[in-house]
Amino acid sequence: MLSVICSHCHALHFDCEKLTSSWVNHPKFSMCCLQGQIQLPSLQPLTGILHNYLTGDDYSSKEFCNNIWQYNVAFAMTSVGVKIDNFVTRQSSPYCFKIQGELHHLTGALLPYDNYTLTYAQIYILDIAEQLNVRRLNNKNLW
Numbered sequence: 001m002l003s004v005i006c007s008h009c010h011a012l013h014f015d016c017e018k019l020t021s022s023w024v025n026h027p028k029f030s031m032c033c034l035q036g037q038i039q040l041p042s043l044q045p046l047t048g049i050l051h052n053y054l055t056g057d058d059y060s061s062k063e064f065c066n067n068i069w070q071y072n073v074a075f076a077m078t079s080v081g082v083k084i085d086n087f088v089t090r091q092s093s094p095y096c097f098k099i100q101g102e103l104h105h106l107t108g109a110l111l112p113y114d115n116y117t118l119t120y121a122q123i124y125i126l127d128i129a130e131q132l133n134v135r136r137l138n139n140k141n142l143w
Contacts, residue, residue: 008036067142074139077121078105 002012004027011032018027028035046054053064064071073079081104110125112118118126118134126134136142 006032009033009039070139070142074135074142077124079120080105 002014004013004015004018005011006013006029007026009032011029013027013029013032015027017031018029022028033039045051053061055061110122112122117138119138123131123134
């Protein structure tokens with residue numbers, strides 16, 4: 001569980017991510033801010049519908065949070081194609097995956113073949129209303 005806080009940037013980490021030079025009471029991390037060497041401006045608080053979806057307790061909010069990965073994919077311009085080494089993912093450490101061989105981005109042709117569903121970057125060349133329609137057709141369980 002993400003339960004250890006970086007004292008510099010307040011990023012959440014898994015306990016196993018701390019540096020070996022850490023103290024129990026003062027964990028150190030290098031992957032977020034290089035122990036305070038990198039400083040980014042704070043994010044502005046969320047407002048409106050996105051804030052409601054992420055923090056609400058109603059059906060729509062729960063549905064959004066349960067399917068957030070698929071919503072992200074619905075707006076992606078490419079997809080990652082990899083051969084996953086499942087030996088690594090069966091470990092007790094935080095989820096990660098090891099890529100065996102090559103990494104591919106699946107984009108598809110800019111213009112789809114006849115009778116094929118539009119995907120990824122092909123959707124972005126359409127007008128806004130048609131983009132929404134195609135995304136609804138590709139992700140019927142989300143809308």
